Amino acid sequence: MKNIYKLTFLSVFLFIGFFGFTQTITVGTETNTGPSIPIEPFYGYTYSQDIYYQSEIGVAGSITAIRFYYTGSAWTDDIVVYMGHTTKTEFTSTTDWVPLGSLTQVYSGTFTTTTTAGWIEIVLDVPFAYNNSDNLVIAVDENTAGYHSSSDYFHCTSSTSYRGMCYYSDGTNPDPATPPTANYRGLFFANVQLVIPNYYNLTDGGNTTSCSGIFCDPEGTSGYNDFNGSYTHTFCSGSSDILKFDFTVFETTEAA
Template identity: 40%
Template sequence: MRKFLLSAGLLFSGFIFSQITIGNDVSSAYAPIYPYQNNGYTQSFYSKAAIGASGTITGLVYEMKAGSAIANSDVVDVFVGMTDKVVAGNGSDWVPVAELTKVYSGKITLVNNKVTIEFTTPFVYDNAKNLVIAVDENKAGYDSSASRFLGTQAQNGAVIYKGSLTNGTNIDPSNPGVGTLNNILPNVTLLGLNLPTGAPVCSTVTTPADGAVNQIFLPKIVYSASAGATKYYVSVGTSPGGTDVVNRYDNGNQLDYYFVYELEPETTYYVTVTPANEHGEASACQSTSFTTGTPVANDNCSTAEVVTLPYNKNIDGAFASDSEGPASCNGEPKMNDGLWYEVTGTGGNLTIKVTPTSFWDPAIMVKEGTCDAAACLAFVNAASYQQAETVVISNSVPGKKYYVNVGAASIIDFTEGKFTLDISDDGTLSTNDLNKKSEILAVYPNPVKEILYINNAKSGNSYEIVDLSGRKIQSAKYNDGVNVTKLQRGIYLIKLGGQTLKFIKE
């Protein structure tokens, strides 16, 4: 997900209308209200660094997805307060409503996908603490499940919500019960506050947590917004403040950073994020650290797990490294070098099935006889995300070794997900010739700025571009290249012809 802080003072009819907007992503939020509930109560936490100004808050503006409706969810009480909490720690960690100020009570209206709430009691905010906004939705009835407010990814617990599905049951804010933590913070505009001036303050790196251990080799760096910042410089090194891995990368106004290449296992890394704007950079921003984990034992073909048939196992592939580079067939890279398994032929048909149990796209490669074999007996990448892949080795040779690689269907480093691996021997299976070599697609240039080309792609075939959360960004017919100039910088997946490839937009 991409996260932004947009802060603005807008000029209308000769006077200044002050406002600060936090968040600009399009994720579906459960706050301030979730219309697909009979009623509900939510609290959302906004950091003082993201607000960056003191003053009197006179109202709020939220935005909903196009086509949303709140006809059965438009009676609310709104409370605002200040708190030391950054997030709710658990489902009972509400800020007591007695510590909040009721700033509005009544009906709200959706106009042009926006809900504007003008406070009847303005709230004085000193920017010494974080801001909590609580909304109690009181009208019985339901709206569509597609009616959602827009939000931005944050720390888990940035929102706590409790919904009721039962008619006649209205949640009491003074005793809401156990709620649910969520990491999608609703985008909000705080009316009445002035845009801060001067250089921004330092952000807080929230993911990985400072001192975290056993981290995957392609972690995502997430940090908090800093009021007034227009860009963030990201540095990563093997010592505090170091830049030997990433040297002051200009990450624009994005609040998350993706590594393109895997980090080394069992290594401590230090992350420094420096917000900046036209007035200068934040000063003396401190580094946080995290340590990567240990690769799985069967990370390479030479250490493949020896399988006893029948084999069925639930596996987490997050700690498979791509240390030996992409797995290849006859020198042509095909997929990530994931987890390896050794199977002995029985004379019957061997069936190998990989069923993903988390959001990722697996592929299967089989080498025959030795790990050093250049040719592949089979390579399958016929399905897409969260869909099973199957290879059948017909009439396996008794006593012969078959080496099976299960990895991400990409030649660029990609973290393997969770999956179920089934390997069985059944002499009654019909013979399937899976030795045909599938033509693999390849994207170039990668990284790309303007036009992305796909080698071996056929004109007229439909393609789809999604982000790493699975959200569709763009789709059309392929015709001599794909224009990606409007995409924001980051990592994307393009699906075409039954294959999924990863590319980086500069």
């Protein structure tokens, strides 16, 4: 049975400028606690680098925050975080650092842990635009003198390649521009979460003479469009945040 619904004018206004969602990508799920990455809490100073593969990330976008999984005592240290693209798949020696000139500083501030095991978030000062072509390197420079408990750890995942490297010391605060020979290079990387928002901007639309999909008419009867004689979906002129739909004549097919 075919019914014709005539609507003289119907406008629907949606007050939205953009819509989207935030995706969290987790790289590493094991609970190893021996490696000294991304920070070695039992020493005063740390400089570390970890490599994460493109195949593990799988999406381009602006990374706005990162998280490391921590278990141990509560403390607060000053850190600087750098990120960069790299073609490296591993560190081939204890001096094979990714140069500071290939990295971008994305955070400088405090890093605070709690006695509750879980992910500790670092909201970046500057989002990092990941290209989803290269691998990702994250460097952490911890600069607060004094050490914490020998039972403080970050969770790490094992690898067949040397993807984590670290220098730690009680007396020497390393310079990321000229890092010393690492005293840890291991077949592990620090578990990490990458926070990447996805935004879908709504832009000026136009007219369409056909459409498909489910709609509801004013009398509550729903069906599928098989003909559309007058249907527009446009943005109001001069506005980027009001979306208007105009419906005048629909022809729908309903089940008999």
